Amino acid sequence: MTAKSDLPQGTLDLLILKVVALGPVHGYAIAQRLQQVSRDVVQVPQGSLYPALHRLENRGLLAADWKETDTGREAKFYRLTRKGRAQLGAEAASWERLTAAVGLILKLSEGGAE
Amino acid sequence: MSWWNRLWRRRQMEEQLERELRFHLEEHTTELYADGHALDEAQRQARLAIGGPEQVKELCRDARGTRWLEDLLQDFRYALRTLWQKPGFAAVTLMTLALGIGATTVMFTVVNGVLLKPLPYPQPNELVSVHGHSNDWNTGAFGDQNVAYLDFLDLQRQSNSVTLAGTLYNGGTVSQPGEPEYIYYREVSNNLFSVLRVKLAQGRAFLSEDDRIGAGPVAILGYSFWQRHFAGSPQIVGTSLTLDQKSYMIIGIAPAGMQLDGEEPDLYAPLGQDTAKFLRNRKAHPIGTMARLSPRSTTALARAELDLIGRHLAQQYPDSNADRTFLVQPLRPEVGGVGPTLWLLLGAVSLVLLIACANIASLLLARAVSREREFAMRAALGASRGRLVRQCLTESAVLGLLGGALGVLLAVLGTRPFVAFWPGDLPRGKDVQLDWHVLLFALGVSLLSGLFFGLAPAMRAPARKLEQALRAGGRTVVGSSRRLHAIFVTFEVALAVVLLISAGTLGRTLLRLASLDPGVNVRNVLVARMALPPGVLADTGRIRPAWQDVLDRARQVPGVQSATIVDTVPLREGNNQLGYWTTADVPPENRQPLTLTTCVMPEYLKVMGIALRQGRFFDERDRMGSGQVVVIDEVMAQQAFGNENPIGKRLWMPTMGPTPYEIVGVVGHVRYWGLASDDQAQVRAQLYYPFSQLPDQLLHRWSELMSIIVRTGTPPLGLVASLRHELRGATGDQVVYQVRTLEQLASNSIAQQRFLLLLFSVFAGLALPLACIGIYGVLAYLTSQRVPEIGLRMALGASAWNVMRMVLRQSLGMILAGVGVGVAGALIAARLLKSSVAGVRSIEPLTFALMVSLLVAAALLASFVPARRASRVDPMSALRQE
Numbered sequence: 001m002t003a004k005s006d007l008p009q010g011t012l013d014l015l016i017l018k019v020v021a022l023g024p025v026h027g028y029a030i031a032q033r034l035q036q037v038s039r040d041v042v043q044v045p046q047g048s049l050y051p052a053l054h055r056l057e058n059r060g061l062l063a064a065d066w067k068e069t070d071t072g073r074e075a076k077f078y079r080l081t082r083k084g085r086a087q088l089g090a091e092a093a094s095w096e097r098l099t100a101a102v103g104l105i106l107k108l109s110e111g112g113a114e
Numbered sequence: 115m116s117w118w119n120r121l122w123r124r125r126q127m128e129e130q131l132e133r134e135l136r137f138h139l140e141e142h143t144t145e146l147y148a149d150g151h152a153l154d155e156a157q158r159q160a161r162l163a164i165g166g167p168e169q170v171k172e173l174c175r176d177a178r179g180t181r182w183l184e185d186l187l188q189d190f191r192y193a194l195r196t197l198w199q200k201p202g203f204a205a206v207t208l209m210t211l212a213l214g215i216g217a218t219t220v221m222f223t224v225v226n227g228v229l230l231k232p233l234p235y236p237q238p239n240e241l242v243s244v245h246g247h248s249n250d251w252n253t254g255a256f257g258d259q260n261v262a263y264l265d266f267l268d269l270q271r272q273s274n275s276v277t278l279a280g281t282l283y284n285g286g287t288v289s290q291p292g293e294p295e296y297i298y299y300r301e302v303s304n305n306l307f308s309v310l311r312v313k314l315a316q317g318r319a320f321l322s323e324d325d326r327i328g329a330g331p332v333a334i335l336g337y338s339f340w341q342r343h344f345a346g347s348p349q350i351v352g353t354s355l356t357l358d359q360k361s362y363m364i365i366g367i368a369p370a371g372m373q374l375d376g377e378e379p380d381l382y383a384p385l386g387q388d389t390a391k392f393l394r395n396r397k398a399h400p401i402g403t404m405a406r407l408s409p410r411s412t413t414a415l416a417r418a419e420l421d422l423i424g425r426h427l428a429q430q431y432p433d434s435n436a437d438r439t440f441l442v443q444p445l446r447p448e449v450g451g452v453g454p455t456l457w458l459l460l461g462a463v464s465l466v467l468l469i470a471c472a473n474i475a476s477l478l479l480a481r482a483v484s485r486e487r488e489f490a491m492r493a494a495l496g497a498s499r500g501r502l503v504r505q506c507l508t509e510s511a512v513l514g515l516l517g518g519a520l521g522v523l524l525a526v527l528g529t530r531p532f533v534a535f536w537p538g539d540l541p542r543g544k545d546v547q548l549d550w551h552v553l554l555f556a557l558g559v560s561l562l563s564g565l566f567f568g569l570a571p572a573m574r575a576p577a578r579k580l581e582q583a584l585r586a587g588g589r590t591v592v593g594s595s596r597r598l599h600a601i602f603v604t605f606e607v608a609l610a611v612v613l614l615i616s617a618g619t620l621g622r623t624l625l626r627l628a629s630l631d632p633g634v635n636v637r638n639v640l641v642a643r644m645a646l647p648p649g650v651l652a653d654t655g656r657i658r659p660a661w662q663d664v665l666d667r668a669r670q671v672p673g674v675q676s677a678t679i680v681d682t683v684p685l686r687e688g689n690n691q692l693g694y695w696t697t698a699d700v701p702p703e704n705r706q707p708l709t710l711t712t713c714v715m716p717e718y719l720k721v722m723g724i725a726l727r728q729g730r731f732f733d734e735r736d737r738m739g740s741g742q743v744v745v746i747d748e749v750m751a752q753q754a755f756g757n758e759n760p761i762g763k764r765l766w767m768p769t770m771g772p773t774p775y776e777i778v779g780v781v782g783h784v785r786y787w788g789l790a791s792d793d794q795a796q797v798r799a800q801l802y803y804p805f806s807q808l809p810d811q812l813l814h815r816w817s818e819l820m821s822i823i824v825r826t827g828t829p830p831l832g833l834v835a836s837l838r839h840e841l842r843g844a845t846g847d848q849v850v851y852q853v854r855t856l857e858q859l860a861s862n863s864i865a866q867q868r869f870l871l872l873l874f875s876v877f878a879g880l881a882l883p884l885a886c887i888g889i890y891g892v893l894a895y896l897t898s899q900r901v902p903e904i905g906l907r908m909a910l911g912a913s914a915w916n917v918m919r920m921v922l923r924q925s926l927g928m929i930l931a932g933v934g935v936g937v938a939g940a941l942i943a944a945r946l947l948k949s950s951v952a953g954v955r956s957i958e959p960l961t962f963a964l965m966v967s968l969l970v971a972a973a974l975l976a977s978f979v980p981a982r983r984a985s986r987v988d989p990m991s992a993l994r995q996e
Contacts, residue, residue, distance in 0.1 A: 027134060028141040047165030050135065051173035058178055066130075076134045 012044070012052050014095060017080065017088040020062060026075040027053060053078060061087050124184070131174055135167050185501070189508035196509065197516075203481070207474045210884065211517025211563065214467035216524030217877075219556045221460040223529045226555075227546030229456060233447050234371070234545065236311040237406075241445035242276060242413055244269065244403040244420060248438045249704070261440070263385075263393040265427060266401045269440065270303070272423050275416040276405040276442075279309040281374055282385055282393075283402070285818070287645050289847040290356035292343055296645050296851040297380035299336075299357070301388055307368075309406045317351040317366025325386035332384065333362035337370040339380035357381070358648040375402065376448030376541050396434035404445055417442040449541040454950030455866060459873060461946075462613065466877050466884075467563065469609045473888040475567035476602040478510065480895040482571035503572045510568025511561060518560025522553065537865030570598055599892045600928045607932025607973065608939055610878070610885040614969055615940035617874035618961040619947060623790075623954045624871050627864050633784035634684060635723025639856035640830035640837070641683050644822045647847045657813045661805075661820070664848070665715075667840045668824055673833050677824040678717040679805070681816055682710075684786040685859035688819070691797050695766045696754055698774070706768075709750055709799040710786055713808055713816060719781065721825045722856075729761045729779030732804040742807055745779040750799035765801075775803070788863025790953030822850070830855050867953060882969065886976035893925050893980040904984055905992025914985035921984050925977035933966055 019030050019037075027050060034044045056062040061084035067077045080088065139160050146156035164170060175181060197204040232238040245258040246265070261269070261280070270278040282301040287294055304320035307313075315337060324332050333355065335344070344350050354361050362383065372378060385401075392398040407416060420440040428435040482489075489502055497505075526548060533543050540546070650660045661679055668677040682688050693706030700706065716732045718724075727748055736743050744765060751760045764774040784800060785792040792798065808816060822841070826833055838850050897904070904917055944957045 026137070028138045031138075045165065046138075046163050047170050047173070050138075050170050051177045054174045054177040073137065074133070075137050076130065 011095075012048065013056060014088070014091045015044075016049075016052060016056065017061065017084055017091070020078050021080050021085065021088055024065075024067070024077040024079040026069065026077050028075075030078070056084070060084075127178070131171055135164070135170060139164065139167070185504070186508060189505045190512060192505070193509040193512040197512070203477065207477060207513060208517050208520060210470045210473060211514065211560075212520035212524055213880070214470035215518050215521030215556060215559055215563065216528060217463045218460070218467045218559055219521055219525035219552060220528045220532050221456070221463045222555050223525060223548055223552045224532065224540070224546050225456050225460055226549070226551050228447075228449055228540065228542045229453055230551070231447075231542075231545050233445060239444070240407045241310075242405050242407060242416060242442050243445045244276075244278065244405055245441045245443070246399050246438060247441050258441075260399045261401045261403055262396045262399050262434070263401050264396050265435070265438075266403065268427060269420060269423055273416070273419055274408060275411040275419045276407055277305065277309055278403055278405045279303045279306040280385060280401040280403050281306065282388070282400055284383075285645075286358040287648070287847055287849050288343065288355055288357050288381075289359070291353075294842075294847045294849050295343060296643070296849040297339060297357075298377070299381035299383060300374060300379040301383050301385040303385050306382070306404070309404060311406075312369060312372060314366045315369045316348075317364070319366060320382075320384050324384045327387060327389055329384065329387055331360055331362040331387065332365045333357070334366040334368055334382040335364060336368050336378050336380045336382070337372065338378050340367050343380075357383075371544050373448075374404075376450065396431055405442075413442055413444060447542055452541060455870065458870070458946060458950055462616065462874060462877050465609045465613055466880050467559070468566075469606050469881050469884045469888075471563050471567045472602045472606045472609070473884050473891075474513070475570055476599055476606075476888055476892050478567055478571045479598055479602070480891065482506070483895075483899075506572030507565065507568050510572070511564040514560040514562075514564025514568075515557075517563070518556055521560070522548075522556045525552075525556070535869075537869045538862065570602075596896060599896060600931075603889055603892050603928040604932040604935060606885040606888045607929055607969065608934075608936035610881040611933055611936025611966065611969055612939040612943050613874065613878040613881045614965040615936075615957060615962060616943045616947060617871065617878040618965040619944055619954060619957055620867065620871040620874050620951075622958055622961050623951075624864065624867050626955075627789045627867060627953050630785065630789050632685070632789060632860055633724060633782050634856065636856040636860045638826045638828070638830050639721070639723075640824050640826060640833065640853065641686065641856055641859065642822055642837075642850045642853040644679070644820055644841070645849050645851070646817050646820075647843065647845050649845065651814055651817055654810050654813050657817050660843075661817070663843070664822065664841060667843075668822060668837060671824075671833060671836050671840050673826050673828045674837075675825045675827050676717055676721045677822065678715045678721045679820050679822050680715070680718060681713040681819050681821070683821050683823070683859075684722075684784045685788055685856070685863050686854070689786070692767055692769050692801075694754070694801070695768075696763065698766060700766050700768055703768070707753065707799065708797045709746075709801045710797055711767075711801050711803065713805050714802050715805050718802070718823075721823050722784075723825075724784060725782035727780045727782060728759075729777075731779050731781065732802075732806075736804045737806050740807075742773055742775045743778045743804065744775040745781055745802045746777055747781050747783045747800035749783045750801060751780050753799050770803075771809070785863075788952075789860060790864050790867055790951075794952055864953070867951060870951060882972055885969070886972050889925060889929070889973050890976040890979060892928075893921065893977050894983070896924070897921055897980045897984040900984070901987055901992050904987045905989045908987060909989040909993060917987070918981045918985040921981035922974065922977055925981070926974070929970055929973045929977075933970065937962075937966070 015034055016030060019025065019033050025033070030053075031044050031046055031049055053062065057064055057078070060081060062078045063081050064076050064078050066074055069075050139157075142160035142163060143153075143156045146159055147153055151159065161167070175184075233241060235241065243258075244261060246261045247259060263280070263282075266278070266280045270280070280303045283298070284301055285296065285298050287296050302320070304322050304325035307319040314334065317334070320332065320334070323329060335350070340346060340350065351364055351366060354363050356362075368379075368382065392400065405416070407413065420442055424435075424439045428438055492502060492505075493499075529546060529548065533540050533546050536543070644664065646657065646660050646664075650656045665677050665679065668674055682690055690711045691708045692711045693703055694709055695701065695706055714732070716734070716736075719726060719731045728751075729745070731745055732743065746754070746760060746765075754760065754765075755763060760777050760780060763777050765777060766774050781802070783798070786798075786800065787795040824830070824833070824837070834853055838853075841850055842848055904912075907920075908914075908917065940957065940962075944954075948954045948956065
């Protein structure tokens with residue numbers, strides 16, 4: 001297994017919004033998907049996942065319903081609200097700007113070293 | 115889902131949270147199990163991964179955003195439960211608080227209704243008054259100056275910034291229908307009701323056609339007069355009444371409670387119909403004004419415009435209007451001088467509330483100390499300091515709010531009786547009602563009280579030296595608590611001292627005032643205003659015989675010893691202040707000294723029982739055409755002539771004519787302004803002149819103002835009915851009104867002082883026992899904390915007397931500190947009393963000593979019980995307890 005990174009501050013909300021944007025999903029699946037998609041690089045502390053979900057629901061970015069899973073069990077499925085979708089767009093854009101800028105800076109310092 | 119909803123469905127939310135986490139754990143376990151872990155190992159790893167389900171739940175609850183409310187509700191329930199567990203403590207604190215907050219709320223309701231509420235008309239902030247002003251007018255002595263009628267008409271016509279309405283004060287006899295009655299009425303410009311935006315209760319307002327000379331006389335009845343004189347009969351509009359022998363058609367009825375300048379007129383008539391000569395004279399200023407600012411106009415704009423119009427008028431009519439300007443001010447309700455009294459009472463009652471709060475604070479503090487262990491336990495279980503402080507404050511807020519609710523209940527019951535109890539009529543008494551301002555005030559006061567008495571115990575909550583507190587089981591003596599307790603006792607004693615000394619000062623004042631000589635013999639004297647029929651007044655030749663007839667009839671009434679008539683009466687409202695000078699070179703009006711001038715008959719001296727000091731009083735020698743004579747009082751003799759003999763000296767009084775008057779006698783000073791106020795009055799000099807020398811042209815006006823005074827051999831009020839009947843006269847429309855005894859007038863003149871004394875005595879009477887209870891409680895608590903120490907001292911040989919002295923010394927320290935602070939406060943209070951209540955002098959040492967020793971004695975008595983109990987501690991059992 002490769003080394004695991006801690007999530008930078010504030011990115012958990014963005015990741016959750018992105019995962020939920022793909023379609024209604026329950027908490028456990030969100031944790032699974034985050035781990036799989038990031039190829040186990042991103043380790044979501046499960047203890048902070050649920051408070052984050054509840055906070056996002058409280059802010060009106062997520063909505064939730066109780067539905068049956070494929071296995072026939074009742075679970076709480078989260079979906080994105082209109083407000084949540086807007087928030088996701090804004091945050092993703094700002095994230096991309098940030099990472100692009102950081103990437104540029106990193107390249108610059110490499111070039112300088114050569 | 116709103117936060118309220120989330121809070122409401124708390125149980126459901128908890129259940130869902132539980133299910134959601136359980137689902138997660140089970141899914142994770144299943145997956146780990148499928149990966150080949152043993153079942154119990156899979157469960158363990160799943161739980162580890164999530165990091166403790168209970169902690170996650172706490173975090174989720176925090177994320178919900180209703181946490182503070184849930185805590186508040188929890189604390190609230192807990193507070194109620196603790197109160198319920200100690201019903202005695204709860205009853206005492208709640209009663210104390212309810213009394214304090216109730217009394218404060220009553221006073222605030224009155225202050226709010228009388229002083230703070232705007233005028234009861236729509237958009238009251240647009241209303242202004244216009245007053246005349248000239249340099250020779252003495253506003254200090256006579257108040258704001260009114261406006262000449264012709265000036266008023268010019269202002270009304272020319273001003274764009276305000277719509278001006280005018281009123282003229284008048285009085286007369288209504289002879290038909292019903293019993294003849296003397297009424298006060300207002301002649302008003304036709305737009306008065308529309309300027310005030312008042313809707314009539316019945317009928318129509320005046321039209322501009324009504325408001326001119328020669329129009330048919332019409333009248334609008336005041337609501338109270340309609341109720342009183344016409345028994346509220348609904349068919350009254352359209353009928354007519356006779357006022358001063360002129361028939362008026364009643365066209366409307368004013369709404370209930372409509373007041374002008376603080377009183378409800380009995381009737382309104384159109385000002386424009388009045389043909390009186392003084393209304394055409396720009397030198398007479400009888401018109402009172404009310405105006406409404408035009409849309410988009412401001413007071414400043416109106417001020418500038420009216421000032422400009424005033425200057426034009428001054429150029430146009432230099433003879434009458436030179437140096438004359440107009441003042442525009444926001445229209446304020448007329449409340450006389452009750453403002454300072456009301457604020458004083460609100461201040462005093464707040465002191466009582468503060469004492470109550472200090473009392474509760476020290477009780478709560480004692481309880482907090484004994485609850486130290488509970489708080490230590492809570493802190494050990496993870497409660498933060500803020501959380502504990504919040505819990506304590508919630509508890510005292512609950513106490514405060516419960517006490518406040520009871521207090522508002524008391525205020526609802528108490529406000530009406532208080533207003534009824536006010537000496538005379540409380541101005542705007544009808545406006546004194548509980549409204550949301552008052553409720554807001556009560557809520558604020560309750561919460562503030564809660565904060566005040568809850569803060570000290572709450573600040574103890576920090577779990578200092580946790581293990582120590584837990585181990586000691588709350589039995590150790592904590593030094594800081596003793597100091598805090600001492601502060602509260604000192605505070606209570608100080609406040610009680612302020613109230614006691616204030617009450618004492620008022621008591622001394624009242625004793626002094628009651629023993630003062632009013633200058634007249636007030637026993638068995640009846641005073642009443644008297645109106646001659648308008649038919650008689652219209653004919654100057656008939657006036658003197660008519661008054662003689664009145665006096666002859668009065669003297670016929672059995673029980674009447676002597677009778678006289680006079681224009682102004684001491685101790686009652688109304689006076690005539692004229693300038694005088696002792697040489698012929700009289701200075702301008704505003705530099706002449708003033709004297710209270712009274713028009714009397716020779717019998718006046720005997721009827722009133724005034725002392726003759728020098729010379730003679732008037733007799734039949736003083737007739738029209740004989741030398742003009744006056745009699746002055748000793749104050750004026752001193753003022754005008756110092757130590758010289760005034761008899762035979764002459765006085766010039768420009769307003770009474772150019773010829774000088776000769777002084778023929780000096781009489782004793784009469785406390786004209788009332789027992790209390792006379793010493794501070796601006797004009798105290800008095801001058802009498804004979805009715806027989808009153809110029810004929812003044813006879814009509816003077817006769818409208820006359821009062822009749824009779825001295826009786828029997829209690830005077832018993833003669834009122836027969837006097838009234840006898841004086842009705844040949845035509846049956848001579849009316850006697852405003853009947854008072856001189857004793858009533860004298861007593862009314864110190865009613866304010868009596869009323870204040872009574873209330874301050876009640877407040878001081880509440881404060882003293884509250885402070886004593888406070889001292890008792892604190893000492894009892896402190897000594898019970900010291901039982902082991904006392905036991906030790908006694909085991910080492912201290913006698914019961916030593917122990918008692920030790921406790922009493924401790925208490926005396928707190929008491930004396932309180933007295934020191936209180937005396938400083940009392941000096942400030944005394945200055946306030948002196949400036950707002952007539953007749954109050956600086957604190958006398960006797961009052962001081964008496965009140966302070968009363969308090970110290972009561973406080974020591976209260977500390978005696980715990981001291982005695984301490985001295986009876988059994989050393990053996992006390993030591994074993996430790």
